Amino acid sequence: MSQTNSIMNTYGSPTIEFDHGEGVWLFDRDGKKYLDALSGIGVCALGHAHPAVTKAICEQAEKLVHTSNLYHIGTQQKLADKLTAVSGMDNVFFANSGAEANEAAIKMARLYGSNKGINTPKIIVFETAFHGRTLATLSAGGNEKIKQGFGPLLEGFVRCPYNDVDAVKALSEDKDIVAILVEPIQGEGGLNVPDADYLTQLRAISDANNWLLMLDEVQTGNGRTGQYFAYQHFDWLPDIVTTAKGLGNGMPIGACLAQGKAAELFQPGHHGSTYGGNPLASAAALATVTTLTDAGFVDNAAKMGTYIQDQFKQKLAQNDKVVDIRGLGLMIGIEIAQPCTELVQKAMDRGFLINVAAGKVIRLLPPLIIDQDQADTLIAVICELIQELD
Ligand SMILES: Cc1ncc(COP(=O)(O)O)c(C=O)c1O
Numbered sequence: 001m002s003q004t005n006s007i008m009n010t011y012g013s014p015t016i017e018f019d020h021g022e023g024v025w026l027f028d029r030d031g032k033k034y035l036d037a038l039s040g041i042g043v044c045a046l047g048h049a050h051p052a053v054t055k056a057i058c059e060q061a062e063k064l065v066h067t068s069n070l071y072h073i074g075t076q077q078k079l080a081d082k083l084t085a086v087s088g089m090d091n092v093f094f095a096n097s098g099a100e101a102n103e104a105a106i107k108m109a110r111l112y113g114s115n116k117g118i119n120t121p122k123i124i125v126f127e128t129a130f131h132g133r134t135l136a137t138l139s140a141g142g143n144e145k146i147k148q149g150f151g152p153l154l155e156g157f158v159r160c161p162y163n164d165v166d167a168v169k170a171l172s173e174d175k176d177i178v179a180i181l182v183e184p185i186q187g188e189g190g191l192n193v194p195d196a197d198y199l200t201q202l203r204a205i206s207d208a209n210n211w212l213l214m215l216d217e218v219q220t221g222n223g224r225t226g227q228y229f230a231y232q233h234f235d236w237l238p239d240i241v242t243t244a245k246g247l248g249n250g251m252p253i254g255a256c257l258a259q260g261k262a263a264e265l266f267q268p269g270h271h272g273s274t275y276g277g278n279p280l281a282s283a284a285a286l287a288t289v290t291t292l293t294d295a296g297f298v299d300n301a302a303k304m305g306t307y308i309q310d311q312f313k314q315k316l317a318q319n320d321k322v323v324d325i326r327g328l329g330l331m332i333g334i335e336i337a338q339p340c341t342e343l344v345q346k347a348m349d350r351g352f353l354i355n356v357a358a359g360k361v362i363r364l365l366p367p368l369i370i371d372q373d374q375a376d377t378l379i380a381v382i383c384e385l386i387q388e389l390d
Helices: 051-063 074-087 098-115 137-141 165-169 198-209 261-262 278-293 297-315 342-347 372-387
Strands: 016-021 025-028 034-038 091-094 122-126 155-160 177-182 211-215 240-243 255-257 321-330 333-336 355-357 359-363
Touching: 016 122, 051 278, 074 255, 074 278, 074 297, 091 098, 098 137, 098 177, 098 211, 098 240, 098 255, 098 261, 122 165, 165 198, 177 198, 198 211, 255 261, 278 297, 297 333, 297 372, 333 372, 342 355, 342 372, 359 372
Parallel strands: 122 155, 122 177, 177 211, 211 240
Antiparallel strands: 016 025, 025 034, 091 255, 240 255, 321 333, 333 359, 355 359
16 A cells, blocks of 8 residues: 555544644644643643743754763753752753653663672563653553564563552562662553552662662653652652653653662763753753742642642532542543543544543643633533533
C-alpha cells in the first residue's frame, strides 16, 4: 500500500491543529477556544505562551541556541543550582526528554551494581508502570501491549505489583538487585495513587538492602502534585529522581537528579547528550522553575487540586458509573465503570481537552495556573459528559 502521509503513522491521524495559546486556553485554526485540561500531556504547567518563558526563550535565542556540553553553559549551571536547591538533591544530569532522563537513571543503577561487583544487576519495576518508549524504558515499563514486536527487550528488570510492599520485601534475598524504579503516582497506567505510606516503605526497604530508590517524576514533578516533587510530601529524599514534562513548559528538556552515594556515580565518559541542557532549553527551564516556585503556582496546584477533587466527589457521589475519584494536586483521575475513550472527542466538541488513561480513567492534568472559574467550567462539563454516558 502506498503511503499517503510523509509523517510516520505513530499517532493515528489527529483531526485538530492549534494555532496559538494563552494561559489555559488553546485556539484552533478556526478561532475556536479550548480549555486545555491536559497541558500537552502534563507539560505546559504555566499554561501556553507564559510571558516569562517566552521572554527567556526569545532573549536566549537572539544570543545563543546551542554550544554542546564540551563548553560551560552558564544558564545550565543556574538551572542546576535552582533545581538542587528546590529538590534537596546534590547534582543533575540534563537530557532532552523523560525517557532519556530515565535511561540515565537506569545506567546509574547498573553502574552502582557494577561498582559493587554485581555483573548481572536487576532493577525492581512495576506492573502498569510507564517510563518511556526507548528500549530500556520500554523494558522497564509494565504495559505489555506497547512492547509487542520490539523484542528482544532489555534484561535486568524484576516486576512487582504496584502498591504491594510485601512483593518488594520478598525480593530482599536477591543479591543482584541494585535499585527500585517507581512512579510516585502512576500516570499513563491509570492514575494509580498508592497507599499513603507506600513510598516511605520503599525508602526503608531500599535503605535496609542498600538499593537505590529511583523515582520517576517525569509526570508528577515540577509542582504537579502540589509540592515541587511528589516525594516532598514526605520527609525523606530519593537517591535518584528523574523529571521532564513541566520542566521546560514545552521546551524539550529532561533531568536526572541524584544525591548522596548516587551523586558520585557518573564520572567523565560515563554518559552524555549532545543537546542535553543546551542554552535555549536551560533558559526556558530556568524561567519555568523560577516562575513555578516564586509565583505560588505549586501552592495553587495543591489548592485547586483539592477543590476540584472535592467538587467531583460531591457532584458525582450518586453516580453509579463512577468507580473512584483520585489524585494529588492537579493530577486527577476519575475511574469510570466502563471504557470511556469516546469522552475525549465529546469534550473536544465542547471546547475542553482531556485524556483517558488505561481505557477508563478520565485523566485531568490542567495547567498549574488554573483559577477557580476555569476549574468550575471544567468540573461542570466533565460531570455532564459522565451523566450522558450510555
Ligand atoms: C512517568 C513517565 N515517565 C516517562 C515518560 C516518558 O517521557 P517522554 O515522553 O518525555 O520521553 C512519561 C511520559 O508520559 C511518563 O509519564
